[in-house]
Amino acid sequence: MAVPSFPRLLIFHFRFLSVKLPLSQVNTQLSVFLINTNPNSHFFLIYMKTMKVELLSLLFFFFLLLMLFFYLRALKMGLWSIWLSGFLLISLSIYATQKLPAFNNDQMLFKNRKFNHTSPRITIFTAPGPFTASVGSRQSLAIRSWLGLSPQITVVLFSQDPSVAAFARNFGSRLLVEPNIDFSFLGTPFFHSMVARALAFTSDIAVLIDPETVLLADFVSTLNYAYKVDHDWLLVASSRNVSNFPFYLSNDGKYWLTKDGKRVRTREFQEILDRSPHWNLCEGKMLMAWNSGKLPLHTGVLPPFLYRKGIHDPWVVSEALSYEFRFVFDASWTISSFSLVDAKHWSDLSGRGSLGSKERSWEYVGNSYLGSLYGSSFFHGIDHANLPKLLNCDGQYIFVNITEKAVYPVLYKRLSSWKEKTLHFWILKKTMECIDVTRSLNPRLDCSLTDQLKTSAPIDFPFSLESLLSVIADETKTIVLAVAGHSYRDMLMSWVCRLRRLRVTNFMVCALDHETYQFSIFQGLPVFSDPSAPSNISFDDCHFGTKCFQRVTKVKSRMVLQILKLGYNVLLSDVDVYWFKNPLPLLYSFGPSVLAAQSDEYNVTGAINLPRRLNSGFYFARCDASTIAAMEKVVKHAASSGLSEQPSFYDTLCGEGGSNRVGDNRCVEPETNLTIHFLDRNLFPNGAYIGLWEKKNVKRACEKKGCLILHNNWISGRLKKLERQVLSGLWEYDISTRMCMHSWHRIKLTIFS
Numbered sequence: 001m002a003v004p005s006f007p008r009l010l011i012f013h014f015r016f017l018s019v020k021l022p023l024s025q026v027n028t029q030l031s032v033f034l035i036n037t038n039p040n041s042h043f044f045l046i047y048m049k050t051m052k053v054e055l056l057s058l059l060f061f062f063f064l065l066l067m068l069f070f071y072l073r074a075l076k077m078g079l080w081s082i083w084l085s086g087f088l089l090i091s092l093s094i095y096a097t098q099k100l101p102a103f104n105n106d107q108m109l110f111k112n113r114k115f116n117h118t119s120p121r122i123t124i125f126t127a128p129g130p131f132t133a134s135v136g137s138r139q140s141l142a143i144r145s146w147l148g149l150s151p152q153i154t155v156v157l158f159s160q161d162p163s164v165a166a167f168a169r170n171f172g173s174r175l176l177v178e179p180n181i182d183f184s185f186l187g188t189p190f191f192h193s194m195v196a197r198a199l200a201f202t203s204d205i206a207v208l209i210d211p212e213t214v215l216l217a218d219f220v221s222t223l224n225y226a227y228k229v230d231h232d233w234l235l236v237a238s239s240r241n242v243s244n245f246p247f248y249l250s251n252d253g254k255y256w257l258t259k260d261g262k263r264v265r266t267r268e269f270q271e272i273l274d275r276s277p278h279w280n281l282c283e284g285k286m287l288m289a290w291n292s293g294k295l296p297l298h299t300g301v302l303p304p305f306l307y308r309k310g311i312h313d314p315w316v317v318s319e320a321l322s323y324e325f326r327f328v329f330d331a332s333w334t335i336s337s338f339s340l341v342d343a344k345h346w347s348d349l350s351g352r353g354s355l356g357s358k359e360r361s362w363e364y365v366g367n368s369y370l371g372s373l374y375g376s377s378f379f380h381g382i383d384h385a386n387l388p389k390l391l392n393c394d395g396q397y398i399f400v401n402i403t404e405k406a407v408y409p410v411l412y413k414r415l416s417s418w419k420e421k422t423l424h425f426w427i428l429k430k431t432m433e434c435i436d437v438t439r440s441l442n443p444r445l446d447c448s449l450t451d452q453l454k455t456s457a458p459i460d461f462p463f464s465l466e467s468l469l470s471v472i473a474d475e476t477k478t479i480v481l482a483v484a485g486h487s488y489r490d491m492l493m494s495w496v497c498r499l500r501r502l503r504v505t506n507f508m509v510c511a512l513d514h515e516t517y518q519f520s521i522f523q524g525l526p527v528f529s530d531p532s533a534p535s536n537i538s539f540d541d542c543h544f545g546t547k548c549f550q551r552v553t554k555v556k557s558r559m560v561l562q563i564l565k566l567g568y569n570v571l572l573s574d575v576d577v578y579w580f581k582n583p584l585p586l587l588y589s590f591g592p593s594v595l596a597a598q599s600d601e602y603n604v605t606g607a608i609n610l611p612r613r614l615n616s617g618f619y620f621a622r623c624d625a626s627t628i629a630a631m632e633k634v635v636k637h638a639a640s641s642g643l644s645e646q647p648s649f650y651d652t653l654c655g656e657g658g659s660n661r662v663g664d665n666r667c668v669e670p671e672t673n674l675t676i677h678f679l680d681r682n683l684f685p686n687g688a689y690i691g692l693w694e695k696k697n698v699k700r701a702c703e704k705k706g707c708l709i710l711h712n713n714w715i716s717g718r719l720k721k722l723e724r725q726v727l728s729g730l731w732e733y734d735i736s737t738r739m740c741m742h743s744w745h746r747i748k749l750t751i752f753s
Contacts, residue, residue: 125198148252154174235331238285247264328388481571483574501740556616560572564627602714634649
């Protein structure tokens with residue numbers, strides 16, 4: 001080993017002890033000096049950084065003394081010179097230790113919190129599927145394993161499935177069901193809505209996990225340790241596949257037992273897990289956990305990823321690493337977890353992340369597209385192999401970089417016992433052995449998302465109008481239809497969110513343009529496109545009275561007729577109609593051969609079926625012969641008219657000038673014998689009726705009247721319509737986060753032009 005010159009050591013020691021340098025500068029200068037003089041001092045340095053100033057100074061003194069010893073021996077000086085130099089150095093060290101300032105808390109990687117003696121409250125969030133067949137058994141096993149770990153654990157299940165609620169009733173208040181998040185029309189939860197709900201929940205530590213991942217006891221001890229780290233952090237851990245698992249869980253979920261009823265020892269568990277390959281961060285069922293700090297997980301908008309359809313977990317990790325708000329580390333080696341899989345499906349599960357766009361479903365392709373569209377410019381270059389790893393070496397937790405064989409410093413403001421103040425050099429050897437063992441167990445450490453984010457092929461949405469109808473329609477073969485273009489997509493989503501809150505799921509969307517079609521797919525809507533829809537639809541100039549409006553409205557009656565001929569009843573609702581309650585039970589009660597439509601009459605008294613007072617933006621049509629024949633006449637009349645479809649409805653069904661009127665609220669079309677019933681305006685008010693939109697509290701005024709719906713019409717201009725609805729409080733969609741607004745997540749609204 002090269003011996004550094006004694007004058008250089010002495011000069012650095014005087015600078016270190018006599019000048020009040022910030023800790024970061026002291027560490028930097030010391031690092032440069034030692035590495036330049038002794039390349040093998042790297043790990044010595046790392047451990048010196050984990051100590052208080054007093055211990056750092058003493059260790060540095062012993063290092064200098066050792067260097068001095070070799071130096072004096074080389075010069076063949078007498079023993080009295082060694083003692084004299086040692087005395088001088090000790091005196092200088094004691095003096096400087098008292099003069100140096102304390103550590104600056106902002107310069108620490110971690111600081112110690114003031115804790116009580118209770119364990120942190122841990123809330124585990126997941127989104128299970130229905131509890132049926134083998135999937136239900138695996139989910140049940142996983143959830144029971146979580147609840148059995150600690151009474152401090154609460155589990156929240158995101159689901160609207162009745163079987164999930166039935167399962168949860170068996171476990172009391174520690175197992176909750178949360179149906180109020182965003183789901184796609186196929187019942188797939190949206191990941192960004194799950195994260196938002198988890199962030200809004202009161203807990204010390206939040207955990208997102210796959211519903212089939214079983215957790216073992218070291219999960220709790222790892223989170224208890226991480227909770228003491230006084231820094232906002234994000235923990236990730238990957239799971240293992242296990243195809244042959246011979247143990248079962250006790251009834252209380254606290255113990256794993258063999259077939260003969262004996263408790264399973266830790267060594268038996270470890271042997272099974274060691275035989276199972278570790279999933280990497282791209283392909284596996286990742287566990288993510290974070291403490292309830294003040295810093296966000298990432299910046300910007302979390303895309304509307306579909307849960308368990310790829311990309312979303314590594315995307316969050318990459319964003320968190322890019323912006324460095326939180327300390328991100330991998331706890332895969334301290335959290336034992338596994339998923340039970342069928343051996344014949346092993347290759348399919350482990351290779352999912354590497355499939356190309358053509359082999360993957362449209363949901364995976366959609367997530368890949370969103371992952372490449374959103375996020376920071378650093379997303380493609382994140383190296384997950386260099387994530388700090390949390391290891392447990394001989395009972396001591398340490399953060400290491402396995403690739404570089406480096407130990408991260410973890411400094412605490414106050415050490416709890418004298419043992420933590422002692423640093424033994426034999427720890428270094430054991431730590432390196434621990435790192436080497438970890439490296440040998442998992443040779444595949446990197447994670448690249450580049451291939452997964454390549455989605456050159458367009459999304460192949462596999463649903464036609466006919467296939468959607470069979471999925472969406474309710475038991476009466478009824479659907480709710482909305483027709484929308486790009487300029488009204490935010491109002492479309494507010495309408496959708498309102499129907500979702502009312503648990504109305506039998507709706508579908510006809511997109512007037514490609515932008516709305518793609519947008520609806522990513523928002524999880526049952527959407528189809530009309531190939532004959534007019535092109536060049538104006539963004540801001542397509543309201544009532546415009547040529548654009550006249551062309552667009554004719555699409556609605558044509559689509560309704562097409563669906564009626566396929567054997568389904570249709571409630572046509574414009575997206576500017578706000579629903580207070582589900583009107584379908586009342587509308588269905590009118591019986592066959594009746595078309596129930598909203599009246600556009602604004603006078604409070606008098607007939608509501610006056611000429612051209614039929615509003616074609618809200619009506620219910622049955623798929624019977626009379627209605628289909630009458631709708632064919634309407635569509636034919638509208639096609640040759642220079643006006644919108646609304647006059648065609650009235651003139652065809654009620655006769656020009658109202659010649660087919662019957663009483664004050666009906667018409668009868670003579671050729672088809674179809675009755676047109678004009679709906680009660682107290683239940684179905686239009687935008688001009690009794691000034692409801694001008695009320696101070698529109699919602700309260702409507703509820704007092706018993707409104708089922710309120711139409712936001714009789715106002716000119718898209719922006720004015722948007723502003724009126726948002727300011728009235730009848731708005732259900734957060735444009736900035738692309739999420740429906742729920743009672744747990746109220747956001748200040750912004751109107752975008």
